[in-house]
Amino acid sequence: MSNELEIPKEGKYIYGIIRYSGPIEYGPIGMGKRADLVYGVEYKGITAIVSDSPIIIYEARRKNMLTHEKVLEEVMKKFTVLPVRFSTISEHNDDGAILKIIEKDYKKFDDMLTKLEGRKELGLKILAQDAAIYERILEKYDNIRTMRDKLINLPVDKTHYQRMKIGEMVAEALKTETENYKNSIIDALNPLAEEVKINDNYGEMMILNAAFLIKNTTEPEFDQAVNDLDEKYGHLMTFKYVGTLPPYNFVNLVINTKEI
Numbered sequence: 001m002s003n004e005l006e007i008p009k010e011g012k013y014i015y016g017i018i019r020y021s022g023p024i025e026y027g028p029i030g031m032g033k034r035a036d037l038v039y040g041v042e043y044k045g046i047t048a049i050v051s052d053s054p055i056i057i058y059e060a061r062r063k064n065m066l067t068h069e070k071v072l073e074e075v076m077k078k079f080t081v082l083p084v085r086f087s088t089i090s091e092h093n094d095d096g097a098i099l100k101i102i103e104k105d106y107k108k109f110d111d112m113l114t115k116l117e118g119r120k121e122l123g124l125k126i127l128a129q130d131a132a133i134y135e136r137i138l139e140k141y142d143n144i145r146t147m148r149d150k151l152i153n154l155p156v157d158k159t160h161y162q163r164m165k166i167g168e169m170v171a172e173a174l175k176t177e178t179e180n181y182k183n184s185i186i187d188a189l190n191p192l193a194e195e196v197k198i199n200d201n202y203g204e205m206m207i208l209n210a211a212f213l214i215k216n217t218t219e220p221e222f223d224q225a226v227n228d229l230d231e232k233y234g235h236l237m238t239f240k241y242v243g244t245l246p247p248y249n250f251v252n253l254v255i256n257t258k259e260i
Helices: 062-076 095-104 106-116 130-140 142-151 160-192 216-233
Strands: 010-019 025-027 038-043 046-054 119-128 195-198 206-215 237-245
Touching (some): 010 062, 010 095, 010 106, 046 062, 119 130, 130 160, 216 237
Antiparallel strands (some): 025 038, 038 046, 119 206, 119 237
């Protein structure tokens, strides 16, 4: 039995799908350490963006995810792109297999590209500022403020239960306030978006974690709406506004490479 490590077979890593006819290349920016050439394989005006790759499962580490996304960002400078799920690899080391994938799912790709044409994904994360939002709660909720004021000069060891009670009341008020702010912000932005995807929050101080699919022509108006909200609520929360992003939240493109 040989002790040598088995060398993985070669395949084609698929990054995304665009509408384009003719040859296209993006240079040696492919997945992994080899910096393989990223290029297009075209069938009837629809092109898959690919590179050579060993047939392995790429771990979802930051470096690998960033490489995948960097390729998509390069493509998005000129094209609407359907992002393909991370670590999708055709197990054939030839463009013919990629052509078969496009041919097989041609109508699906065509319909999805039409849906996304002239549109982009923008991301918005909003976090409450601890001290500011706490002061806002004390201003608004008389019962919490009154109880806090009664305890402020009393010994901690003798008011443990009451202080725990205040903590529970603040947590409940925070939940109510963040939900109200979230709804108010969504109501302001929703009319400017084609679709909105509300993602799960992480941490109790997160007010909103959302993605918006908007028309390119609407972007200046959407930007202004976000700026207006930042001016209105900026003393209470921090806005993190990101774009343009691959439309992962609105496209779930899984390609079954095993069937080819």
